[in-house]
Amino acid sequence: MKLTGLQIFKYLPGSKKEPQANCKKCGFPTCMAFAMKLAKNEVPIEKCEHITDELKSIFEEASQIQQAEIPFGCAKNPVKIGNETVMFRHDKKFVNPTCIAVKLESSDENFDEKLNKILNYSVERVGEDLKISTLALFDTDKTFEEKAKKVAKSKLPMILVSENIEKTTKILDEIKDFKPLIYIENSSPEELAEIEKKYNVPVVSSGSSIEELVNNSAKFIENKTQNIVLNLKNQSQKSLIENLTYIRRSAIENKFKPLGFPVIQFTKDIADLSQDPIEQGIWTSVLLCKYANIIVLEHFDEAIIYSLLTLRQNIYTDPEKPLQIEAKLYPIGETDENSPVIVTTNFALTYFTVVGEIEASNIPSYLAITPSDGMSVLTAWSADKFNGEIIAKTIKTYGLEELVKHKKLIIPGYVSSLKEEIEDELPDWEVIIGANEAVDIVDFLRSYQKQQLLNL
Amino acid sequence: MFIMNTYTPPKKEYKTAIREVDLNGLTAGGENSLNFLHSETQKVSKPLIACEILTNIPSNHPQLLKDFWGENIYNPIECVKSALNKNFSALVIRFNIENCEDIDAEIEKSKEQLKEILKITDLPLFLIGTFRREVDAKLLPELAKTADRKCTIGAVEEENFRQIAPIVKDCGHNIIARTPIDINLTKQFNILLTELGFNADRIIIDPNTGGLGYGLDYAYSIIERIKQAALQGDTMLNMPVITFVGEEAWKTKEAKSNNVPVEWGNLTTRAISWESITATSMLVSGANIVVMRHPEAIKYVQDFIDKTYG
């Protein structure tokens, strides 16, 4: 793991109040300023004349790359994999989200239709557009070249899977500024290194055991090629998680160079795994958590892809910072003085879930978001960040007393116990207890609104 | 250039194992490695799935669950009977008393139901309350006294364990200790329970979880941290971990609604995979027991466990 500025500073003259402290010879006003720059790799370590050998070796050890970062796809907008620095997400945010790829054979009867489906797949979740990262194009007939060019033109990052070196290099000759990941089955590291150097494209190094991968890597490195992605073939379900863990551990904890590369796993290489989409999805979920950087699924099934993209979003969020949204009044739809008023917290997940349901109900509503440190409803309630006082203040500062004439406020069902507390703070208002789960908001709002209109 | 290329598997040796809890016919825990790393552990301990049966079906209960169980779902005894030929390893009976006007009557009813259930099955049983603290403080001790064989009872929380744990202890059952996604609270609570005289080998940790897409990431990381601490020698954190994934997965829109963007795909596939993937991610993070609701999803995850544990 990389050193922080503070960790570096401890070894500089400035922290020990030595005579050379803050001598400015490095071009920075203080040792601390130098340490901060060095931590970001923005200045060479040699700039300080007073560096100790101890710091030098600690720094070199720490800045050694654990897992290479490999970009591929469109030169301008590539997908990146690898560059992970920890085994567990609670130690530090994971870096490059797992690349979820779908397999497509060049001979597929519905090639264009499937390609378009993959290209156009996009789903919004918690304010983020989730898409399929990559297509794995398999060479299954003579249209391979033509199909590869088609995918390259679409700019979707691509993995070319073939047994044929000539066919593959011919494609590479034609799609110059597009860099697919190259997988040529049964070819030697030397041959692959050749291709890597000539076309500047990453190549897959595959083997049936970790030992074989290590031997291959040594050959790649000898041939001055480090633009590689590792692949384990023929894996039993019993050993795969352990093998992938060992590869990642060797890279991260032991800085073992031959395994310091990202890993691609094809679900087809898992023994006894059926074509059933759910079974494939289950294994992919495990690979996503435990150390595959690219996963190639056999089929495209919306429900499975959506589940996996959701899991990926979960695993790759920063565990330190919950996603928050601005605490303010959000009018949803064409609101007027009769629109319902709904209150919830500023946790992004909570907000987006609730907004989606209000929109689906087609009932224009005011959504008042409380400042609750980005916590979910019950978490905020427990932490005293979603209480009568905060809710009352929210209603007042957002001017809702002028905006609507009904003075009714809907709260999440899980905090029904807040009703009295809020009514004490807002004596003119009536608190309505909403549904517990967002999925029931549409029905709840519709019957609520019907009731209101009857009362008018 | 010299390249170091002799590979030795980076095996870890953990001295402390996860405590083995006897569930009455099955054991949970016992491994001294992270889940699925078979060559590091001295004792391979397969994670367990328990199928959850509710004594009260709320009005917004997912249609897919109702479809699967049919009319039986409204009768916990019938539900248990029909669960018996489904190869489950264990059952969770969730006494989710709905009618809180007359708690005492509901508790009486729960006791009768439990007596029936004990008669018709000898699968290991988990007896779970409502997760409403005051109700559970009354209900769980009664269930503990009614169960005439060793069961696992919970969940108790810091707010109500003093009323429940002593009776569970005296009756010889195991206990589920629930804390809200916080490793320090988990440890502190286990210490409190042992100070009360509860044998640490009869405690199961429920660190709380959220469903896939609804807070799952927090549970995932807490479980990983609990396991790291446990294996490295913390004997107040090395109890098996249980997570109630079915409850969380089945309250999401993803598992319930057809009224969604087409990109969400087919409801049945989505719902089954939602519960399955919530479960598998808990298993890879370190859970020993996952509690699930849909028998189809259970079948998928059981098959995964069987194949990965050989």
Ligand code: B12
């Ligand atoms: C993840 C999580 C955390 C995360 C925080 C995540 C976050 N950013 O908020 C962490 C680990 C930090 C955390 C901390 C704590 N947590 Co917490 N946490 C959870 C967990 C597992 C999931 C919460 C979540 O993300 N839900 C998803 C979001 C979308 O749900 P939501 O906001 O409620 O919104 C839903 C509904 O409420 C509804 N809805 C929302 N708004 C509205 C509005 C209307 C009008 C309607 C109709 C509906 C509606 O729609 C949404 C989807 O259905 C829950 C348990 C659980 N399974 O629910 C416990 C839970 C909420 N936590 C709890 C507690 C006690 C705490 C702590 C106080 C523990 C402690 N002592 O340290 C701390 C408090 C934080 C602090 N002091 O800093 C308790 C609350 C107990 C209670 N019932 O009173 C819970 C329920 C766990 C438990 N069973 O004990 N927690």
Ligand code: SF4
């Ligand atoms: S040259 Fe070295 S000792 Fe001098 S200020 Fe810069 S960091 Fe400090």
